[in-house]
Amino acid sequence: MSLLNCNRMNILPDKIADFSNRCLARAGVPSGEAALITRTLVEADARGIHSHGVMRLPLYISRMQKELNRASAKIETVRDDAATALVDAHYSAGQIAGVRAMELAMAKAEEFGVGMVVVRNSNHFGIAAHYAMMAAEKNMIGIAATNTTPLMPPTGGAEKVLGNNPLAIAAPSAGTFPILLDMAMSNAALGKILHAKTTGASIPEGWGADQGGSPTTDPAAVLNGGFMLPVGGPKGFGLAFMIELLTGVLGGVQFSKTLPSMYDLGQKQSVSHFMLAIDVARFIEIGLFKQLAAQLSGYVKNAVKAEGVTELYQPGEIEFRKEKERMETGIPIDAKVVEELNTLAESLGVPALTL
Amino acid sequence: MSLLNCNRMNILPDKIADFSNRCLARAGVPSGEAALITRTLVEADARGIHSHGVMRLPLYISRMQKELNRASAKIETVRDDAATALVDAHYSAGQIAGVRAMELAMAKAEEFGVGMVVVRNSNHFGIAAHYAMMAAEKNMIGIAATNTTPLMPPTGGAEKVLGNNPLAIAAPSAGTFPILLDMAMSNAALGKILHAKTTGASIPEGWGADQGGSPTTDPAAVLNGGFMLPVGGPKGFGLAFMIELLTGVLGGVQFSKTLPSMYDLGQKQSVSHFMLAIDVARFIEIGLFKQLAAQLSGYVKNAVKAEGVTELYQPGEIEFRKEKERMETGIPIDAKVVEELNTLAESLGVPALTL
Numbered sequence: 001m002s003l004l005n006c007n008r009m010n011i012l013p014d015k016i017a018d019f020s021n022r023c024l025a026r027a028g029v030p031s032g033e034a035a036l037i038t039r040t041l042v043e044a045d046a047r048g049i050h051s052h053g054v055m056r057l058p059l060y061i062s063r064m065q066k067e068l069n070r071a072s073a074k075i076e077t078v079r080d081d082a083a084t085a086l087v088d089a090h091y092s093a094g095q096i097a098g099v100r101a102m103e104l105a106m107a108k109a110e111e112f113g114v115g116m117v118v119v120r121n122s123n124h125f126g127i128a129a130h131y132a133m134m135a136a137e138k139n140m141i142g143i144a145a146t147n148t149t150p151l152m153p154p155t156g157g158a159e160k161v162l163g164n165n166p167l168a169i170a171a172p173s174a175g176t177f178p179i180l181l182d183m184a185m186s187n188a189a190l191g192k193i194l195h196a197k198t199t200g201a202s203i204p205e206g207w208g209a210d211q212g213g214s215p216t217t218d219p220a221a222v223l224n225g226g227f228m229l230p231v232g233g234p235k236g237f238g239l240a241f242m243i244e245l246l247t248g249v250l251g252g253v254q255f256s257k258t259l260p261s262m263y264d265l266g267q268k269q270s271v272s273h274f275m276l277a278i279d280v281a282r283f284i285e286i287g288l289f290k291q292l293a294a295q296l297s298g299y300v301k302n303a304v305k306a307e308g309v310t311e312l313y314q315p316g317e318i319e320f321r322k323e324k325e326r327m328e329t330g331i332p333i334d335a336k337v338v339e340e341l342n343t344l345a346e347s348l349g350v351p352a353l354t355l
Numbered sequence: 356m357s358l359l360n361c362n363r364m365n366i367l368p369d370k371i372a373d374f375s376n377r378c379l380a381r382a383g384v385p386s387g388e389a390a391l392i393t394r395t396l397v398e399a400d401a402r403g404i405h406s407h408g409v410m411r412l413p414l415y416i417s418r419m420q421k422e423l424n425r426a427s428a429k430i431e432t433v434r435d436d437a438a439t440a441l442v443d444a445h446y447s448a449g450q451i452a453g454v455r456a457m458e459l460a461m462a463k464a465e466e467f468g469v470g471m472v473v474v475r476n477s478n479h480f481g482i483a484a485h486y487a488m489m490a491a492e493k494n495m496i497g498i499a500a501t502n503t504t505p506l507m508p509p510t511g512g513a514e515k516v517l518g519n520n521p522l523a524i525a526a527p528s529a530g531t532f533p534i535l536l537d538m539a540m541s542n543a544a545l546g547k548i549l550h551a552k553t554t555g556a557s558i559p560e561g562w563g564a565d566q567g568g569s570p571t572t573d574p575a576a577v578l579n580g581g582f583m584l585p586v587g588g589p590k591g592f593g594l595a596f597m598i599e600l601l602t603g604v605l606g607g608v609q610f611s612k613t614l615p616s617m618y619d620l621g622q623k624q625s626v627s628h629f630m631l632a633i634d635v636a637r638f639i640e641i642g643l644f645k646q647l648a649a650q651l652s653g654y655v656k657n658a659v660k661a662e663g664v665t666e667l668y669q670p671g672e673i674e675f676r677k678e679k680e681r682m683e684t685g686i687p688i689d690a691k692v693v694e695e696l697n698t699l700a701e702s703l704g705v706p707a708l709t710l
Binding site: 079081082083084086111112113114115116118141153154155156157158159161162169171179181183187204205206209212213214231232234235236237238239241242244245246249250251252255256257276278279280282283284288289292293296299300303304305306307309311312313314315 | 434436437438439441466467468469470471473496508509510511512513514516517524526534536538542559560561564567568569586587589590591592593594596597599600601604605606607610611612631633634635637638639643644647648651654655658659660661662664666667668669670
């Protein structure tokens with residue numbers, strides 16, 4: 001009986017979480033904080049967003065070891081006004097900063113109806129969905145966004161100016177799942193472009209440009225000094241620009257071209273996040289809202305289907321279903337990722353990740 | 356000397372405004388309210404968004420004459436909590452409801468740092484940009500959105516479920532122009548698809564689907580019972596879905612498939628709007644924010660250009676430049692639109708619109 005299914009190992013989420021927690025503990029992360037970081041990583045893997053899953057652990061821990069990312073968080077509320085706050089994460093883990101900031105936004109929403117928090121000097125916070133969902137679980141609408149290192153040129157440009165600045169919006173529903181949108185402002189994930197190159201396929205118009213900034217359908221041209229393009233051209237670029245304003249600019253710290261890469265182990269990043277929470281009950285009764293949200297999902301799910309389409313989905317449904325299944329039966333982790341994790345484990349003196 | 360430049364007449368904005376105000380007055384709109392409606396129409400034409408310009412006047416007035424749209428607005432704040440409010444427009448003009456709601460959101464932002472208002476039972480409010488810009492002019496970040504009659508199927512669907520639900524975000528800047536994003540969630544404007552059909556061109560992948568819901572590059576197939584597609588597929592559809600939740604669902608009135616078309620003169624609409632205002636100074640000093648916003652624009656404008664590209668633009672810049680020029684030299688109005696407006700004028704006993 002092989003432990004490998006093709007190139008992946010199917011591992012129970014508790015095992016991954018336990019492994020992640022042990023590694024983080026060895027890196028000096030207090031147990032409560034390690035649990036929060038671990039939770040977002042396992043959640044990402046379970047939802048199929050492996051790029052934000054446990055594969056990030058070696059990088060996070062390298063950054064902690066070099067003191068670019070505080071092992072023990074220091075989250076300071078720099079300005080605390082009525083319904084708004086500015087939080088300085090002092091280079092703590094993005095997950096701790098993100099969770100504390102959304103908790104604060106929710107407390108403000110509970111008091112004032114809406115609450116907004118900007119976090120500055122933070123790090124990579126994992127999946128934006130996690131923070132938006134914190135609000136949805138408490139009968140609020142949650143909006144979470146972050147800036148990232150520049151990845152995309154402006155429309156007509158040939159230089160990286162803005163990150164793919166992800167945005168997540170979540171709302172409660174009386175349906176099977178909450179409503180959840182979690183999107184980056186690039187047209188396609190890097191993984192899809194890599195996959196096209198591997199399989200020799202061309203990529204659709206609008207996904208990427210070559211190194212001169214000219215649109216291309218050749219994945220190799222995008223990967224070889226070219227650019228990921230924003231979703232919908234100027235629309236996606238405009239949204240990324242506005243998220244940059246709501247994060248790094250409103251935080252008054254680094255943004256756009258001045259924001260170092262998280263892969264640069266020579267300097268700190270100062271990532272900024274935006275968190276907004278809306279108390280639904282200030283507008284209509286929460287039970288009615290949930291029922292109407294489910295009704296809207298029903299219009300989507302029961303719409304006439306295009307030929308060959310067997311099912312239509314509400315935003316986030318595919319990922320919620322995957323998460324539900326994988327939390328029970330296990331999460332497939334790439335064998336190469338497991339190998340990297342076990343190299344990390346050995347260096348930390350933590351037992352290897354196994355089935 | 357011909358009055359016509361090709362098929363357009365170049366008319367000074369004051370003339371258009373005067374004409375619009377007179378028509379609205381005859382339809383029973385009080386002068387202050389007429390001025391607000393007129394302002395958004397002229398602004399749209401000046402910015403090149405003619406679909407939301409003075410060409411809307413005959414439809415607006417028809418709806419007023421049938422009492423589907425109140426000539427004299429009745430805007431009621433149904434729930435007034437700390438930083439949030441729910442406003443019932445009682446089928447007033449969307450422009451009056453929109454302006455009053457953003458004023459209220461801004462007053463709340465001034466008091467609490469952030470303010471959010473949902474408007475229900477409203478009508479078409481013109482360009483979303485107008486409301487977001489109200490905030491930007493007062494050193495705030497403004498966000499405005501509205502739901503619309505269904506136009507787009509869900510990804511994989513062949514039935515209209517969601518409108519193109521426009522979203523505008525505006526922010527002040529120390530640069531020549533404020534920052535302004537105003538986007539609909541459809542991939543392309545209907546006008547571009549009509550233009551492709553007229554010129555015999557095909558349309559890019561992703562703009563539309565045929566009546567069976569299959570993607571097509573034939574503009575005729577889109578126009579002949581087919582569908583406009585959301586920008587970026589599930590991303591644009593997800594954003595439209597979330598705007599539907601923040602408007603019609605949070606308003607507890609009609610939404611999605613239950614929202615009648617504004618072209619249906621047999622029934623009232625109950626359009627809902629979302630307005631959010633953020634007081635920048637609660638986060639960083641306003642002068643610094645404006646300077647950093649201009650710096651971000653500079654990164655965009657001064658980025659390396661793709662071959663053949665002569666200039667790069669910050670969000671909204673193209674429209675601001677057009678507006679500035681046209682407010683001085685005149686706004687080109689389609690001769691057919693002028694003809695329709697003069698038919699309306701004759702029926703109302705208002706002097707014709709001329710050069």
